[in-house]
Amino acid sequence: MIILDYRDKRPIYEQIVEKLEHLIVGGALEPDAKMPSVRSLGMELSVNPNTIQRAYMQLEQDGYLYTVSGRGSFVAPEKEWRDSRKGKLLARWEILTRQVKEAGVPREELRQHLDNCYEEAKE
Amino acid sequence: MIILDYRDKRPIYEQIVEKLEHLIVGGALEPDAKMPSVRSLGMELSVNPNTIQRAYMQLEQDGYLYTVSGRGSFVAPEKEWRDSRKGKLLARWEILTRQVKEAGVPREELRQHLDNCYEEAKE
DNA sequence: TTTAGTGTATTAAGTTGCTTAATACACTTG
DNA sequence: CAAGTGTATTAAGCAACTTAATACACTAAA
Numbered sequence: 200m201i202i203l204d205y206r207d208k209r210p211i212y213e214q215i216v217e218k219l220e221h222l223i224v225g226g227a228l229e230p231d232a233k234m235p236s237v238r239s240l241g242m243e244l245s246v247n248p249n250t251i252q253r254a255y256m257q258l259e260q261d262g263y264l265y266t267v268s269g270r271g272s273f274v275a276p277e278k279e280w281r282d283s284r285k286g287k288l289l290a291r292w293e294i295l296t297r298q299v300k301e302a303g304v305p306r307e308e309l310r311q312h313l314d315n316c317y318e319e320a321k322e
Numbered sequence: 323m324i325i326l327d328y329r330d331k332r333p334i335y336e337q338i339v340e341k342l343e344h345l346i347v348g349g350a351l352e353p354d355a356k357m358p359s360v361r362s363l364g365m366e367l368s369v370n371p372n373t374i375q376r377a378y379m380q381l382e383q384d385g386y387l388y389t390v391s392g393r394g395s396f397v398a399p400e401k402e403w404r405d406s407r408k409g410k411l412l413a414r415w416e417i418l419t420r421q422v423k424e425a426g427v428p429r430e431e432l433r434q435h436l437d438n439c440y441e442e443a444k445e
Numbered sequence: 446t447t448t449a450g451t452g453t454a455t456t457a458a459g460t461t462g463c464t465t466a467a468t469a470c471a472c473t474t475g
Numbered sequence: 476c477a478a479g480t481g482t483a484t485t486a487a488g489c490a491a492c493t494t495a496a497t498a499c500a501c502t503a504a505a
Binding site: 224225274281284285288289291292293295296297298300301302303304306308310312313314315316317 | 411427
């Protein structure tokens with residue numbers, strides 16, 4: 200389900216958040232699906248349950264999960280995270296785009312790169 | 323010359339690297355200009371010279387500075403960093419662009435945002 | 446009602462990275 | 476020689492991350 204990269208310098212809980220985000224956004228984990236318990240996922244990843252807990256807290260904070268007392272954590276409905284996710288990514292994208300522009304990449308060249316990114320999956 | 327943000331969670335030396343990069347890329351520090359000594363800049367920023375040293379090491383690693391033994395550190399000629407900088411930024415940009423695409427932003431909308439980024443300085 | 450499984454909270458300990466501090470050294474310039 | 480460079484080393488303190496061992500309130504099923 201998830202493979203951790205120990206060469207990655209980021210904290211483990213951040214990696215877990217990122218991987219689970221992708222699984223949710225990509226549809227591998229559907230809304231209202233039950234997430235593995237903090238204990239079982241901790242077991243599976245050879246990581247302390249506290250660390251999983253921290254990742255789940257972050258995911259709930261960002262609207263990807265909701266929790267039912269005594270039952271467990273579940274994938275939140277898409278509307279809970281779709282818009283805020285788009286907004287955050289776009290904000291980061293615009294900052295980075297301006298940096299790329301500052302680095303001397305002309306608009307036409309960047310439009311070409313943009314098209315490449317959207318072209319790829321067309322096969 | 324530089325103002326540190328103590329609310330920023332990144333290490334100080336990383337902030338310094340980023341600020342100096344911008345000063346160099348933006349032309350405020352011209353090629354072959356002498357950088358402040360690790361001791362004087364440490365004094366100015368109320369930071370240990372070791373921390374400045376670490377930032378300078380990073381900048382030299384990335385091709386922004388060169389060092390002459392006993393004389394000091396200097397801004398590297400533009401060709402030393404121009405291309406690698408562009409390449410690194412573009413690589414990050416493409417990854418982020420694909421994530422934005424995955425988040426459901428249609429190509430046309432993103433092209434519009436791209437144009438906005440390039441439009442702004444036209445006034 | 447008991448039992449097992451949830452998320453959550455707390456406390457202590459160990460590790461790692463960042464930062465400071467105090468030196469020391471080889472080098473260049475005046 | 477003296478002052479100013481980058482560089483290296485060692486020790487110490489601090490904060491964040493992680494593990495570990497518990498404990499608690501809740502829910503579901505036996």
